[in-house]
Amino acid sequence: MDEIAPYDQNTVVGDTLIDELMDPALKKLILITPPHLLETKAFFIENSTSSGNQSDYGDGSGYVILPDDFVKLISFKMTEWKRPVTKAIGEFDPKYKLQKNNYTRGGIAKPVCVIRYQPTLDFKILEYYSVLTDHTIDHALYAALPDVEDFQEDLIEPLCWLIASDAFDILERPDMAKICKDKVTEFFDAQAL
Numbered sequence: 797m798d799e800i801a802p803y804d805q806n807t808v809v810g811d812t813l814i815d816e817l818m819d820p821a822l823k824k825l826i827l828i829t830p831p832h833l834l835e836t837k838a839f840f841i842e843n844s845t846s847s848g849n850q851s852d853y854g855d856g857s858g859y860v861i862l863p864d865d866f867v868k869l870i871s872f873k874m875t876e877w878k879r880p881v882t883k884a885i886g887e888f889d890p891k892y893k894l895q896k897n898n899y900t901r902g903g904i905a906k907p908v909c910v911i912r913y914q915p916t917l918d919f920k921i922l923e924y925y926s927v928l929t930d931h932t933i934d935h936a937l938y939a940a941l942p943d944v945e946d947f948q949e950d951l952i953e954p955l956c957w958l959i960a961s962d963a964f965d966i967l968e969r970p971d972m973a974k975i976c977k978d979k980v981t982e983f984f985d986a987q988a989l
Contacts, residue, residue, distance in 0.1 A: 813963060818944050821958045825951065826867045826939050828980075831882065833987060835948050836870045839863050840936035850933070855898070856926035860936065861919055862911070869909065869922070870937040876927045877907045880935070884909040884922060901925040954983045 826834065840849065840860060852858040860872075873880035885891050885908065892910055894900040902908030902925035910923040922936075942948075947955065961976035 813966065814959060817959050817962045817966075819941075821955060821962055822944060822947060823867055823941055825955050825958050825980075826941065828984075829939075829951065829954075830984065830987070831868070831870050831939070833951070833984075834868070834870065834939045836937040837863075837940050838936060839866065839938050840933050850931070852931050856928065857895070857901070857924060858927075858931055859912075859921040859923045860933070862922055863938070863940070864919075865940040865942070866920060866938050867941045868939040869911070870939055872909055872922065872924065872936050873934040874904075874907070874924060874927050874930070875932040875934045876904050876930050877934070878905050879907070881907050881909040881924075884911045886910070887912045895923070895925045904928060954980045957983070 839862060849861045850858060869882070869884045871880045871882050872884075887910060889910075891908065895902065895908055895910060904927065908925045910925070911920060912923060913920050957976045957979040961973045961980070964970070964973035964976060
């Protein structure tokens with residue numbers, strides 16, 4: 797933060813504030829980071845069928861229970877699908893209603909995944925639409941929310957800029973917050989070259 801706006805003697809940003817901003821900034825960074833730059837984890841055993849983590853709705857669709865540390869879907873593919881789903885929609889997306897109709901929902905050529913929260917069971921699920929007969933998962937990859945100490949080193953720089961941006965927002969310095977956010981964008985633009 798000192799690189800953007802050297803502190804006045806009266807301005808102090810405490811470690812407590814930075815600590816409070818760390819986890820939310822980490823999650824925010826994972827959400828905005830291009831998938832190819834993120835370390836991934838599998839949330840299901842490849843080429844497997846129904847287990848305690850998967851359920852078949854009986855109409856060619858079903859769901860998989862997501863791990864507690866799930867932040868972002870990277871790639872999910874059923875064996876019958878022609879391509880993987882790399883971006884899931886939410887249950888409030890207008891496309892979600894289309895998934896409830898057999899004629900308008902996703903299929904093997906254009907599959908759809910929806911992330912939903914199950915309040916009665918207190919977990920998130922990934923609904924998939926749809927398969928013809930085989931509910932075997934080819935692969936299921938996601939970006940997890942790690943402990944800050946275990947976060948991948950190549951993304952520490954944009955994480956620091958994002959935390960600085962959030963801190964400047966709290967200190968009511970939107971001009972400085974924008975400069976820090978722009979540094980995050982510059983970082984990802986440089987990675988794309």
